[in-house]
Amino acid sequence: MSSLLLLTPLVALTAQEPELQRRGEIPRVTLDPTTLAYNIDELAGLRVRVLNARVVRVFEPGAFLIEPAIRDTMYRDRVLVLIDAGSVRIPSETLAGSTVRILGIARTLLGARVSPQPSWPRTLDRKLIEHMEVRGTIVATSVETPEGIELTQPMGRDPAPARNR
Secondary structure: OHHHHHHOOOOEEOOOHHHHHHOOOOOEEEEOHHHHHHOHHHHOOOEEEEEEEEEEEEEEOOEEEEEEOOOOOOOOOEEEEEEOOEEEOOOHHHHOOOEEEEEEEEEOHHHHHHOOOOOOOOOOOHHHHHHHOEEEEEEEEEEEOOOOEEOEEEOOOOOOOOOEO
16 A cells, blocks of 8 residues: 555556546556656556656667666666667667656566566676666667657667657
């Protein structure tokens, strides 16, 4: 029950939620990385939109780590982002340190690790997860700049020019 109290002021459900539920679609929850990190067990499986996320580290073109763009606690509220069937289309050094927004499905670390797609980053083992204090995962369908410029591309494609959404 305490996690629901934490979610109440921080989560905004879309106005279309009742209609989406009637059609059997998963509602989208808009939140920040901290809320997702601390409530991953309750949010796992939901379609989420994460705002104000800063990229901490890029493990490979389809996997990177985020935390809140503005840190107001001494704890690391970090979430692993795995791009679903794609990769980022900009160099790692450009992405690292940038603020992004992400759309995807929230997953627990275990759920992401045992799922066949997307693949788990080879460089990310249990020790590194614990050291970097990774608390959850997003299987992302979109990674954008705050202005709405898409940063992902499908696997096997050459980098495409930037586009606004």
